[in-house]
Amino acid sequence: MEEVGRIFGDVGLGQFQLSLAQPVERGDYLAVVDELHGSVLCQLDDLRRKSDLDLEHAGAMQPTDETPIHESLLGAARIVGYRDGQGLVKIPTIPFRPGAHVYRAEEPLIADVLGLKHHSNTGAYVGLLRNHELRIELDINQLVQRHVSVLAKTGGGKSYLLGVLIEELLRHRVTCVIIDPHGEYGSLRVPAEKNGVHAKFGVEVQGFARQVQEYSPDVSLNPSAKPLTFSLRSTDPRDLLIFMGLTNVKTYLAPLKQIIENVALTNPDYTVHDLVRAAEAGEGAVAETLHERLEYVDQTKLLGPKGTSLNDLVKKGEATLINLRGVAPDVQELVVARIATTLFENRKKDKIPPLFLVIEEAHNFAPQQGSATCSRILKNIASEGRKFGLGLCAVTQRAARIDKSVLSQCNTQLILQVTNPLDLKAIAQSIEGLTPGMTEMIQSLPVGVALVTGGGYHTPLFCEVRPRATRHGGESVQIVAA
Numbered sequence: 001m002e003e004v005g006r007i008f009g010d011v012g013l014g015q016f017q018l019s020l021a022q023p024v025e026r027g028d029y030l031a032v033v034d035e036l037h038g039s040v041l042c043q044l045d046d047l048r049r050k051s052d053l054d055l056e057h058a059g060a061m062q063p064t065d066e067t068p069i070h071e072s073l074l075g076a077a078r079i080v081g082y083r084d085g086q087g088l089v090k091i092p093t094i095p096f097r098p099g100a101h102v103y104r105a106e107e108p109l110i111a112d113v114l115g116l117k118h119h120s121n122t123g124a125y126v127g128l129l130r131n132h133e134l135r136i137e138l139d140i141n142q143l144v145q146r147h148v149s150v151l152a153k154t155g156g157g158k159s160y161l162l163g164v165l166i167e168e169l170l171r172h173r174v175t176c177v178i179i180d181p182h183g184e185y186g187s188l189r190v191p192a193e194k195n196g197v198h199a200k201f202g203v204e205v206q207g208f209a210r211q212v213q214e215y216s217p218d219v220s221l222n223p224s225a226k227p228l229t230f231s232l233r234s235t236d237p238r239d240l241l242i243f244m245g246l247t248n249v250k251t252y253l254a255p256l257k258q259i260i261e262n263v264a265l266t267n268p269d270y271t272v273h274d275l276v277r278a279a280e281a282g283e284g285a286v287a288e289t290l291h292e293r294l295e296y297v298d299q300t301k302l303l304g305p306k307g308t309s310l311n312d313l314v315k316k317g318e319a320t321l322i323n324l325r326g327v328a329p330d331v332q333e334l335v336v337a338r339i340a341t342t343l344f345e346n347r348k349k350d351k352i353p354p355l356f357l358v359i360e361e362a363h364n365f366a367p368q369q370g371s372a373t374c375s376r377i378l379k380n381i382a383s384e385g386r387k388f389g390l391g392l393c394a395v396t397q398r399a400a401r402i403d404k405s406v407l408s409q410c411n412t413q414l415i416l417q418v419t420n421p422l423d424l425k426a427i428a429q430s431i432e433g434l435t436p437g438m439t440e441m442i443q444s445l446p447v448g449v450a451l452v453t454g455g456g457y458h459t460p461l462f463c464e465v466r467p468r469a470t471r472h473g474g475e476s477v478q479i480v481a482a
C-alpha cells in the first residue's frame with residue numbers, strides 16, 4: 001500500500017487528523033492498519049495547508065522575495081470502518097495511535113467495506129465510485145420499496161441521472177410511470193451516439209422503444225403521445241372546473257352542478273358536448289363563461305365516456321410517460337392527482353404490478369408551502385406506498401420547497417450540485433450521515449458527479465454518473481449559434 005501520511009494530535013473514535021506527505025484529494029479513501037482489526041477504511045473529509053507565513057510578513061513581501069515558506073498539508077479523516085468476522089461493518093472501539101501510518105486505500109478494501117457488488121441481479125448500475133473503477137449498483141428493491149429523491153440545482157444533471165436510473169429499471173423489467181412536465185423522456189426510445197466514455201464505463205448504447213409508451217392530455221402539442229383521457233362520469237364538478245380553468249368555485253360550482261343534473265336526468269350517458277349544449281341555452285354572464293369553457297374542454301377531448309383504461313396505462317415491465325408539456329399548471333396537478341390516486345388504489349388491490357412512480361419538478365406537485373391538488377395523495381404514497389409496492393421518486397431543483405414529509409421519506413438520495421443555502425440546509429436536515437465536509441462538497445460537485453446515500457449502502461458515496469445508453473432529452477436550448 002502507498003503511504004500518504006501519519007496520524008497526529010488528539011485522536012477520536014470517529015475521526016482523526018493526519019499530516020500528508022503525498023497529495024490526496026478530499027473524498028479520497030485511506031487505510032490505517034489497526035492492531036486488532038487489520039485494515040480500516042477511512043475517508044479524507046477536509047484538507048488544509050498550514051504555513052509559517054503570517055499576515056504581517058505576507059503584506060511586507062516584495063514581488064521578487066524568494067524567502068522559503070515552510071508549509072505542511074494537514075487533513076481530517078473520518079473512519080468508515082472494517083468488516084468483522086460476520087461481515088458487518090464496524091468502527092474500532094479504541095482510537096488509532098498518534099504516529100500511525102496512513103495509506104491510500106486499495107480497491108479490494110474499498111469494495112469490501114463499502115459493500116460494492118458487480119453485476120448483481122438486483123442492482124441498478126448508476127456509475128463508478130469517483131476516481132475508481134468500482135461500479136456503484138443501487139439495490140432496486142430498496143429503491144422501489146423505500147423511495148428515492150434526486151436533488152440538484154437547475155442544470156445540475158437530475159434528468160440525465162434519472163434517465164440512467166430508468167434505463168436500469170427497464171433492463172430489469174421494473175414497471176415505471178413518469179410524470180414528465182417538459183416532455184423530456186421520450187428520448188429513452190432512442191440510442192445515444194456512442195463515444196469513448198461509453199467504453200470507459202462499460203455501457204452499451206441501446207434504445208428502449210419497445211418498453212416506452214407515452215400519453216399526453218395534449219396530443220396536438222405532443223404528437224408522439226397517445227391521448228390521455230379521463231372518464232367524465234367519475235369527474236367531480238370541482239375537478240371539472242379545474243379542467244375548465246375556472247378558479248372561482250363560489251360563482252361557478254352551483255350553476256355547473258345544475259347543468260350536469262339537468263342533462264343527466266334525460267341522458268345518463270351524457271358527454272361534454274351535451275353539457276356544452278345545455279350551457280348554451282343558459283342566460284347571463286355566468287352561463288356564457290361556463291358555455292365558453294365547456295367548449296374548450298370539449299375541444300381538448302380530455303374527458304371522454306370511459307377514459308384511458310388502467311390496463312393500457314400501466315404495462316408490466318414498461319415505462320409510461322405522462323407528457324404534460326404545454327398543459328396548464330392546475331390541470332397538470334389534477335392529472336397527477338388522478339393518476340397517482342388510481343395507481344395507489346389499484347396497487348392496494350394488487351390489480352397492477354409493483355411500480356415506480358417518478359415525479360419530475362416535485363416541488364410543484366408536493367410543495368412545502370401552499371398546496372397542490374395532488375399534494376395529499378403524494379404525501380400518502382410517500383408514507384404508505386412502500387407497504388403496497390408503490391415506490392416514489394421525487395425529482396426537484398428546490399429541496400427547500402418540496403414538502404418535508406415527502407423528502408424525509410425518501411431513503412435513497414441522489415444529490416448533484418446544490419448551491420442555494422436553503423436547499424443545502426433542507427438536504428442536511430433530511431439526510432443522515434452527511435458530514436459537514438460532504439455538505440460543503442455538494443456545493444462544488446462537477447456536472448456528472450453525484451453523492452449517493454442509501455440505495456443499500458451504509459455510507460454516502462461519490463459517484464461518477466455513467467453515460468446514458470439512450471439519448472438525453474433535456475439538452476439546454478442554444479440561444480446563440482456557436
Ligand SMILES: Nc1ncnc2c1ncn2[C@@H]1O[C@H](COP(=O)(O)OP(=O)(O)OP(=O)(O)O)[C@@H](O)[C@H]1O
Pocket residue numbers: 152153154155156157158159160161397447448449465466467472474475476
Ligand atoms: N452525467 C452527465 N454526463 C454528461 N453530461 C451531463 C451529465 N449530467 C448532465 N449532463 C449535461 O448537463 C446538462 C443539464 O443536465 P439535466 O438536463 O439533467 O439537468 P437538470 O438538473 O435536469 O436541469 P433542470 O433543473 O433544468 O431540469 C445537459 O445538457 C446534460 O447533457
Ligand SMILES: [Mg+2]
Pocket residue numbers: 158159160474
Ligand atoms: Mg431536468
